[in-house]
Amino acid sequence: MPCKILEKERLIPGQTSKLVIDAPHIAKKALPGNFVILRVCEKGERIPLTIADADPERGTITIVYLVMGKSTALLETLDAGDSILDLCGPLGKATHIEKAGTVICVGGGTGIAAMHHIAKGHHKAGNHVVAVIGARSKDLLLFYDELSSFCPEVLVSTDDGSFGHKGLVTDLLRQRLETDKTVSEVVAVGPVPMMAAVAKTTEPFGVKTTVSLNSIMVDGIGMCGACRVSVGGETRFACVDGPEFDGHKVDFNELRQRLAAFKPQEKASYDHHCKCTCAGEK
């Protein structure tokens, strides 16, 4: 059934937005690490998006998306008061959270929003959460204030040095691991190259590393295996077995190749959409 958008915030205009959606049935069950599958309109495709926050009392969930193709472009045309045609969730296994000491949560790009929900869960469980977030420049940084509200430390890196450390999140992560032996787990959510780099950084330190994989999905309920990934040499379905896996065991190269499977069609669909929208405006 359609779910109404209550609030929309354009975090980075034309690029990234945050939606607060009225979905009490999902909010009641949503845990850190869960995602939803949504379909914007009748001819739309099903796309997965991580739940960035959930408020069971208010009956809302929050999602954050990057406009990168047809479906997210369609989503970007919706405003507060509009509805999303199909919204299904919460899906996937919830993050494994226990009181373990210091947990470093690394987020990159839109992944920071997804990481935010996981960091919050670790904070509520009594862990000392260090957030490490990165973006190309200061104005592209998400959720800094939200994370600062509960994380005792929020470390920032930007490619251009406009805020925090100039460089990559993995620089900050490595520095921390070299000096802090109390880190019990590193969690990373972001683009595949970033998650692969985080896993590579933590490996010599032998620190448990969890990554939230963003493979292509269709149904999101285990029916098809579109989202399959190789973990420790075994095939797993990200939608039911994950989306979180041991970062030291994931075949990131295979994931990267599988994510590119439909690139030509994705471009064709987006171009087709732009042409139709422009034609419609004339």
Next chain:
Amino acid sequence: MNSDKKGRSLQPRVPMPCQPAHERVGNFDEVALGYSREDAMREASRCLQCKKPKCVKGCPVEVQIPQFIAALAKGDVESAYRTLRETNSLPAVCGRVCPQENQCEGACILGAKGQPVAIGRLERYAADTYMALDACDQLTGRPECPLIDPDLKVACIGSGPASLTVAGYLSSRGFKVTVYEALHELGGVLVYGIPEFRLPKSDIVEKEIAALRQQEVEFVTNWVGGRTFSIDDLFAEGYKAVFIGVGAGLPRFLDIPGENLVGVFSANEYLTRVNLGRAYGFPDYDTPVYRGREVTVFGGGNVAMDAARTALRLGAESVRIVYRRTRDEMPARLEELEHAEEEGVRLELLAAPLGFKGDADGRLTAVTLQRMELGEPDASGRRSPRPVEGAVYDLPTDLAVIAVGTRPNPILLEATPGLTLDRRGYIAVDEATGMTSIPGVYAGGDIVTGAATVILAMGAGRRAAKDIEARLRPAT
């Protein structure tokens, strides 16, 4: 007219008109076009109206076959349809997709000497014709609409054939049924699995569901049993019984090297993209699908046939079905196999996949096959395939579809402590009633049996529904 010693009709059955093969490979329209009124009446008149009909025993939901055929022989579509609907919630679907040769028609006495009565085609004719009469029906009054008791609440999880049968049976007896579906569209395998050219969605599946809505069945989409709600939640909301009909779902893979290359799909993914996502309409519809040139499908069942025929319709230059035994052992319906061959699907028999090969970008280029031969019969009398030593070869392939079966979907099972599973991981039920280890919770269809047929799922639904009725409203 030919007849046997007892004077039985040995006239061949009335043929079913079909779209010619060269035309139909260019579209997703239904292949078999259905009987005309004259065809149906002529075919119906072949039925001998047995006193002890074997055909009824061959039908998993016990359709009163001679009764509905007698009505059709007189041209009385309405009473034929009513007879069908007494025991079958989805006659237009079953008339199309049942393997009748193994069921009702396989038991028809005419089959011994000649051709059995075309029961499936007649069922399809009656259902299609009746549903086309909607407007007329409005004038003549609806079929008996029972008073729904809002307190007699039953929930079905999944909206495939098993649940739809439970919903049809119970709602026609005054129960308030709610069906929860995880996907955005209703029908389960009828919408994501079976292609349009075998089972038209808007003409058939949607109409069958509309008929259930008229019986006040409530449908809720995008609700995932075990994630959005638990079975305990349903009881807390006042449901008196729950039926689990979530299907088998998870695809099996071949477990060979290269299986995660780009271009290797499970049949579930390939068919879901095309059928549920309407990917044949891309880019008007947003779901993309691979359009392979050289396609290889693995498996010998109906799903393999559906995938192969779909690939042809999406413009493949060559489509092969790889099967490790021979054509005679293929589990697919004969009609589907013949249709596939007519359309140009080639069979690569006695071959087993060893691995997939890809290019530097991880895209599929070929599959390596092992030539097989049939060995000596084993204890069960079945000849198992065994590899021919040294006979290994590559088949160029840019799209591979794996249709070798399914395994149980764990989502609901893991979220339901106390639900006993059998040793294969499917839900264990009492055979007579369909009840699970949790009182008031029933299950049926592929989540109990493993991948089987639409009509067997419906038979399981009917059995559970009968027991639910007996428990919740004991005869007074």
